[in-house]
Amino acid sequence: MRISSIEYFQRSVEGMLNQQSKLSQLQSKASLGKKIIKPSDDPIGASRALQLRQDILRVEQYSKNSNSAKSSLEFEESVLQSITNNYQRLRELAISANNGSLSSTERDAISNEMQVILGDMESLANSKNGNGEYIFSGFKTLTQAISKSLSGDYVFQGDEGQRTIQLNDASFIESNDTGKTLFFNLTTSSLDLNTSRGIASITTASSGLVNAGTLPSLDVGDLMINNIAISAAISDGLSSTDAARSGIAIATAINTSYSEHGVHAIVNENMVNLGIFNSQPITSGQFVLNGVTITDTTGTEASLMNSINNQSETTGVIATQPGGVGTAIILVAGDGRNIQLQTAGGAAASFGNFDLSAGALNQVSRATVTLRSNQSINIQGALPSDIGLSAGSINTSTNSGDAVFSAAKVVGVPHNLNETYSIIFNAGGTSFDIVADSNPNQPLSGYDDITYIPGQEIEFNGLRLSITGEPNAGDVFNVEIKQVPTQNIFTSTKNISDNIKVLGNDPARLDYEIGVFLNSLESAESSLNNVRAQIGARLNVIDSLNQNNDNIKFIAQEALSKIEDLDYAEAVSLLSQMTLSLQISQQTFARIQSLSLFNFL
Numbered sequence: 001m002r003i004s005s006i007e008y009f010q011r012s013v014e015g016m017l018n019q020q021s022k023l024s025q026l027q028s029k030a031s032l033g034k035k036i037i038k039p040s041d042d043p044i045g046a047s048r049a050l051q052l053r054q055d056i057l058r059v060e061q062y063s064k065n066s067n068s069a070k071s072s073l074e075f076e077e078s079v080l081q082s083i084t085n086n087y088q089r090l091r092e093l094a095i096s097a098n099n100g101s102l103s104s105t106e107r108d109a110i111s112n113e114m115q116v117i118l119g120d121m122e123s124l125a126n127s128k129n130g131n132g133e134y135i136f137s138g139f140k141t142l143t144q145a146i147s148k149s150l151s152g153d154y155v156f157q158g159d160e161g162q163r164t165i166q167l168n169d170a171s172f173i174e175s176n177d178t179g180k181t182l183f184f185n186l187t188t189s190s191l192d193l194n195t196s197r198g199i200a201s202i203t204t205a206s207s208g209l210v211n212a213g214t215l216p217s218l219d220v221g222d223l224m225i226n227n228i229a230i231s232a233a234i235s236d237g238l239s240s241t242d243a244a245r246s247g248i249a250i251a252t253a254i255n256t257s258y259s260e261h262g263v264h265a266i267v268n269e270n271m272v273n274l275g276i277f278n279s280q281p282i283t284s285g286q287f288v289l290n291g292v293t294i295t296d297t298t299g300t301e302a303s304l305m306n307s308i309n310n311q312s313e314t315t316g317v318i319a320t321q322p323g324g325v326g327t328a329i330i331l332v333a334g335d336g337r338n339i340q341l342q343t344a345g346g347a348a349a350s351f352g353n354f355d356l357s358a359g360a361l362n363q364v365s366r367a368t369v370t371l372r373s374n375q376s377i378n379i380q381g382a383l384p385s386d387i388g389l390s391a392g393s394i395n396t397s398t399n400s401g402d403a404v405f406s407a408a409k410v411v412g413v414p415h416n417l418n419e420t421y422s423i424i425f426n427a428g429g430t431s432f433d434i435v436a437d438s439n440p441n442q443p444l445s446g447y448d449d450i451t452y453i454p455g456q457e458i459e460f461n462g463l464r465l466s467i468t469g470e471p472n473a474g475d476v477f478n479v480e481i482k483q484v485p486t487q488n489i490f491t492s493t494k495n496i497s498d499n500i501k502v503l504g505n506d507p508a509r510l511d512y513e514i515g516v517f518l519n520s521l522e523s524a525e526s527s528l529n530n531v532r533a534q535i536g537a538r539l540n541v542i543d544s545l546n547q548n549n550d551n552i553k554f555i556a557q558e559a560l561s562k563i564e565d566l567d568y569a570e571a572v573s574l575l576s577q578m579t580l581s582l583q584i585s586q587q588t589f590a591r592i593q594s595l596s597l598f599n600f601l
Helices: 005-032 043-097 104-125 179-183 247-255 301-310 489-502 507-564 568-594
Strands: 146-148 154-156 164-166 172-174 191-197 200-203 264-267 270-275 318-320 329-333 339-343 361-365 369-373 377-380 392-394 404-410 420-425 431-436 457-460 463-468 476-483
Touching: 043 104, 043 164, 043 489, 043 507, 104 146, 104 179, 104 489, 154 179, 154 489, 172 507, 179 507, 191 404, 191 463, 200 377, 200 392, 247 264, 247 369, 270 339, 301 318, 301 329, 404 476, 463 476, 489 507
Parallel strands: none
Antiparallel strands: 146 154, 164 172, 191 476, 200 369, 264 369, 270 329, 318 329, 339 361, 377 392, 404 463, 420 431, 420 476, 457 463
């Protein structure tokens, strides 16, 4: 095959131009220190390098996020530390104020310092970060977290949102905490009193003596009180028969839901009228009371009653004869348990209302139950009649006198937070009894037939109240203890500051108010410490993820370097080779180009 001179020259020039192009590319890579200048240099490597650069940028953004979150949390922690210091000082001041030897000037000084601390706490709770955002306002960062209303109440104006910041592909961290958690919704021992006049009351119908096992039961759905379903009654643990159908069992089932329906159920004494006793001896099996055999060989009223009463610790029943000798014998179960009467029959003795002489009998009586409330009682359900009630509403009674409550407050720790009390005026309205509504038949110890003096303070069980006006006999005044569900530390601090200033002459109430404040302060400290612990945990997570992000960035940069960065030793060697090759090609081409046959003629 012959190659023309022109074709040879063209190929030689193209070869040298190609060598020059490659040499130029290598020189450019050497000057930039990169193996890949354009994607066509290494399409796969260029694609991988692009992905690695994106990974590095994303990790760098995560690092910026981490630094931002860390800065926010560290600032919040410094604010909470200042508030913690305020709490500690408030505790010291409250404890020092509970000293009866302090003068009014000294108490005023304590109160004034508390007011200063309160102002500082309010300012700290409304702290802003470097961007001018309120740190405790949740998502409402441009709204002041805490403000004071015209009525003097402290209110939270933010929301309960927590802003989150992404720290890596799968991790987010909260960068703030809401003031509602820190300063509001705190548990408190603070109490309040509700007062009213009149009483609503109804007593179940008597069951009388019925065959054992036939007393109607209280099942789920049978009874609703004030729209609250009453659970099924369970065994009272006392009655010898029908123990889940006794007055005790029914009252217990109702009282279990007292906090929802507000009605006390009081089981009354269970009384059975045996009638007049036909005096004759009673032998074994002829008279059984609550599972205990009663025998009486003498056969008189007195001897029989002694035999019954000698077993009262076991039976829970005593025998009485209120009408005197020759009248009916009454059995009484003071705790309200069922009274079960059994006989095998055949006795010479008998009672007017329970025959011992005929055939076998097994009968039971259930105690009545009284429902009592300072509000109307609404009876509903599928079968309220099973326990001797009828569906309908029982309204509170109306006092006929013009007396009213003039003051009511808590001054000590009540004996029972779930109890309500009634002040009941006696004949003439000149004296009164105080009873617990769970036991209205027995006045509180020391509060029976108390002389009424209008406006005079009445204090009992940590409660203090007064009544003014002219009451009439039978008028009822009710007191209900209400637990304040939550409190905020600002209102608590304001209240104790005011109380320290004005209650110097009322040490009992001041002691109570300081105790309430210290409980509220403990709740506030607990809430704050929980948040500070969470902040510490978040900061640890941020540090850990920051280190992890740095490691990821280093690995990605190392991989990117292997793909993009030029190996200078290899590049210099290759550059020398390519330069020499190009020079040889150029010299060879020049010599061949100068050859001609004319030179040999």
